[in-house]
Amino acid sequence: MLEDRTGVFVCHCGTNIAGPVNCQTVTEEVARTDVALVREHAYMCTGGQAQILSDIEEYDLDRIVVAACSPRIHEETFREVCEEAGINPYMMEMVNIREQCSWCHTHEPDAATQKAIDLVLMGIEKVKLNKPLTPIEVPMTKRALVIGGGISGIEASIQLADLGHKVILVERGPTIGGKMAQLNKIFPDQNCSP
């Protein structure tokens, strides 16, 4: 079996991360482990993308760890980079050293740096056992069910039908119209109910 080839990319996010966290220390510490490559960049999400692309190719990486902001922000970005570089997008783990490290331990640079190292090592442990995954494709039945024939159901059905979609509108009672049909006039303009 070929050895895992993990690349680690540490983002500075300008000074957002690199202010409290000593990224150089993080890089040096992580480089002691058996990863194939550790790289720093000022902005991994922008200029760093090209760096990741070329590094994956040059160092023949098969999985990467990106230590940057929250995965809630850039997970998709880096998954796309992986895809472009020809590795499975799920062979990437993001490590949150901004929202959950540098921003909340601003005045404790040593502890923040130590935490960042731990977080990256945690990410490496996880990505080691990641498996390439493919999103599940399910066929789309192009017909909608609308439950309830009041004003909302009527309007949703008409909008969908006008867009060219087939609609089944189900109403429990003998007529559509719902509560709206019971109203004599409707506010604010005292119009008759539609």
Add this chain to the structure above:
Amino acid sequence: MVDVGRHPNIELLTVCEVAKVKGYVGSFEVTLRRHPRYVTEDCTFCGECFERCNVFTEDEFNVNRGLRKAIYTPFLQSVPRQYVIDDKVCTHFSEEEKCQKCWEDCKKHAIDLSQTVEEEIVRVGAIVVATGVKPYDPTGLYGYGDSRFPDVITAMELERMMSPEGPTKGEIIRPSTGEAPRSVAFIQCVGSRSEKEGELPYCSKLCCPNTVKNTLLLKERFAELEICVFHNNIRTSGNRQEKMFLEARKQGVIFIGSFPEISQDHVLIFSDPILGEERLMRKRFDLVVLATGIRPTAVEMSELLGVPLGKRGFIKEESQLTPTSAPTKGIYFAGAVGSPADIKQCIEQAGSAAMQVSKNFQRDTTELSPIIAKVDLERCTGCGKCSNQCLFGAIRVEDKLAVITEAACRGCGNCINACEFDAISISNYAEEQLKGELRAALREPEDKIIVFACHWCSYAGADFAGTSRLQYSPKVRIIKTMCSCRVTVDLITYAFALGAPKVIVSGCHPGDCHYLDNNMFTEKRVLKLKEELTSKGINPERLMLKWVSAAEGQRFVAAVQKMEQLSVEEDEIEMTKMIFSEPKKRRLKKRIRK
């Protein structure tokens, strides 16, 4: 309404209910229960059957004020334009004589008394829930429904009374005498904005503008009519509603910020809004109209579709940014089923829901996350415990093996807790991966606080703490799972075995879980483990369960700070390590292949 009936893309099914929903986005299998209408599409609405029918019952469309026949149409503009027979009332279905006068008289042969309930299964790609609301029943409040107070009616009854098609043909009368009233009192917030049991804690939003509208319509007809509105602050913030309110005041409608009590002969007793309880006022009114709130209808839908409800019983949105999407992919909702909404808002939401559905229909397939459960076929014995545990019905046992319906699996990981054979796992959230994270986090375990955070709420809550620059202890190590229910007892005890002094398990608040109510399983497990800790002489405070929403950065920090203050002796940590280091006896697969 008429457009629905004649649109070629809409199949309208009335007297029809949704009995069962299975499947997932792109491929929902819906069982429809079609009740008999007894009148076929050949009906031309000529009305001869209606003329012949002699059976009467209360007219629910007119809030039971007035009568309708057994063969009827709720109102003249009903869609579809077809009569319907109410088989609970029609004597053909109840009595010996088997009346069939309508059938005899129908020249179009559109009456079919042999129809029965039929079930039909349809396949759809997406579902819009628009079941609306039901009015709050004020029986008992302000003497409503009590024969001593015949002139206390609800806003909906007034609405029907004012309609030219209503039971009084548009005449405003006192039900007790049939005469026109000279004074009318409206009472707002009846059964609403109240913490009393059985009443609604929220504002229904429609009652204030609706009352103001009715005062204007009454003033238009009877300029001399005396109108008082008793309110708990008038809320007319919607489009052009404030203008309406000012107009009503200009026309002499009196708004009184006080809550009356009713006594004999429709006399309302209320405190003076300025002098307060010290000065009680008494005034007799000819007609009292109760502005009642609205109740959600979502409970039934929630059970049917497996979508979670909010605290007040309305359908819960996936997030604030997707106000018409239910947390289940492919299910959307519009109108008051989600929260009280006026007609304008219902229409807006219907448009939004339609757009969401249409987006799904732009492609022939849809993509679902591959982070789902996987079965290790070598270990699985087909015991079925995982299947029983799964609230999404995504696991079935076939040929003595658990099989995952990939599209139905949401990847929460609750099944893992049920498996005694380590045979089920979540892709890229495998037990070994999370344990690997724990090992890295606890290289130097002293003072560390391990936090398990769910992807949707708690992890986002921790992010929010960071975004808000809230400072907390750098000893915290956060491990993300999709749902808190993924955190097995094994994982927690593994952390303790590695020397973790403190562990926090965090998830969405009860009712907010993104996987139905799976966080309730988390609660059960954590509480049980805390008991175990106590029984083993370990301080149970070292394990904390905390619900943290995505907006609760403060709450996250408070939990961490509380944990930090807890002191744990080294001896205790060592003891805990010893206790949990013993490898758990695992059941081995005992399966004989045929």
